[in-house]
Amino acid sequence: MREKYVLVDLTPDLVPLKVLKAKQAGARLVQMCCANTEDGYDLLYSFADGYHFVNYKIHLLKDEEIVSISNIYPSASLYENEMSELFGVNVSYIGLDYRNELYNIDTVTPFRPEEKEDGE
């Protein structure tokens, strides 16, 4: 038996609203992650209310900024730090901001190697 889950596309400006609604419904933040696309990133935010598993896919352009959701879910800070450090996503207003030193790695945004060439 395979779990059925929901995967919805979302625009960056709607994120705070949707997350707030999830929080009010009593859902918990399951995970946040990031994948590269040609022109930017796909951010995947997952919430679960009981066994109901909902995922939002947010397409973000390379230079676009996304507002942190750590003031709604404090645990989002760690995921956002990870996205910012490993992928170079611009996340603003992170609650507990490590300023790209969560993992303290030598490589700059290792998951986005092409950026290194023109970035540094």
Place this chain on the structure above:
Amino acid sequence: MAKLAKSPWLIHYDGSSCNGCDIEVLACLTPVYDVERFGVINTGDPKHADIFLITGGINSQNKAVVEQIYSQMPDPKVVCAVGICACNGGVFKDCYNIIGGVDKVLPVDVYVPGCAARPDAIIDGVIKAVGILEEKRKKKGGKH
């Protein structure tokens, strides 16, 4: 005179291993394998230790920790790299955050291969390390 070889204490540090070798190192210290029968005791204090067991590869952040623990250990001391990651980086060799095996930063005396290293192999490595410790002590000529 050979008291040191009868009770070598070891300190264990997890470099960037997957935990597999770490739990095997601990399994060595507990019943069934039990290295304590050779007088070996696991200590958390570098200044008490004679043998340094490292599992996992080295990355830029734990490099300083490993060097610091090594420098605090009294002479003579032996470094034992446990598991293939500690020997040369293992499966994680190609990862961006792995410098390589322990020998990139410390002089390694004993290499214990395996993924994860089996307790029998680790015990064998520790016994070899005791032999090397004894040799080093003799070379140093001190009264230990």
Place this chain on the structure above:
Amino acid sequence: MGNRTIVPFGPQHPVLPEPIHLDLVLEDEKVIEAIPKIGYIHRGLESLAKKRDFNDYVYVVERTCGICSFMHGMGYVESVERIFDVEIPDRAKYLRTIWAEMSRIHSHLLWLGLLADAFGFEALFYQCWRMREQILDMFEESTGGRVIFSVNKIGGVLKDMPHEMLLKFVNNLNGMEKELRALTDVFLNDYTVQSRLRGVGILTKEQAVTLGAVGPMMRASGIELDTRKLGYAAYGDLSFDIITSKDCDSYARCEVRIGEIFQAFDIIRQAVSKIPEGELITPVKGNPPVGEAFMRVEQPRGEAIYYSRSDGSKFLERMRIRTPTFANLSPLLETLKNAELADVPLLILTIDPCISCTER
């Protein structure tokens, strides 16, 4: 108001087998705030998905963590099977379930041992680890490995357990169960143990939801959720209750984990009685099609999420693992607030931390 001091804790610490660093802001003996510093074991194995093809990558995922190695392999493999949309043979599903539950027993016993060590019961620590060796022997007999098994493959499993072996294992487990009752009695009823665990490290139900706690940590706060109920592998055919506790403290976490050990015995017995004969693997041809899939599995430490995305080549475009300890870090920081300094090692242990998982 007392003096404020910052005490660094770790990375090398006698209680912790793995390195984690915390900056503890103290007021006299009381912790006001804890700031974690991770990255000592960060390898970046998710990036290896681009260098190892999707079949070989199973072996990398397994090495995320040596304690839950089987379940890591299973979670990854099931997410890719979902992209392929293949149904694996029933026997393989049951075999995965049996190995997964054996992993749970060994992981919880390991944790109980470390907990005993943390509150100073060294003999108890040794007894737990002695029991755990019996499970490792079974793993070695059935897979060839003690901690890393490499039996998962996309489409099924690589090794079979013959019927006689399964019956022997059940027999072993029955023997273990009796012995284990006596051992867990100490954890649950001993006066000294209770004085260390009761009322320490409270995480309320509301906090558990907002901070995103998972696994036994969440269930010990009274939330009845278990990813196994989603019915992956053979869990859909087996009956089991979700073990919870309402106490929300360290004792509750210990109680839940002990309950899960005995539950795992029962699940294995059920699985062995129901396991069908048949193939072990459904052959999978070619590269994974373009697509993405999430997979959730219940590890000993809680829910783990695997996300795979394929662009049609033999290398996955993205592979992401959200491990249970990563989710449990925020609740840990909450329980550390207002704790006494001497309880800090114990509190860190009660989330059953797996730092290798967390940092990948």
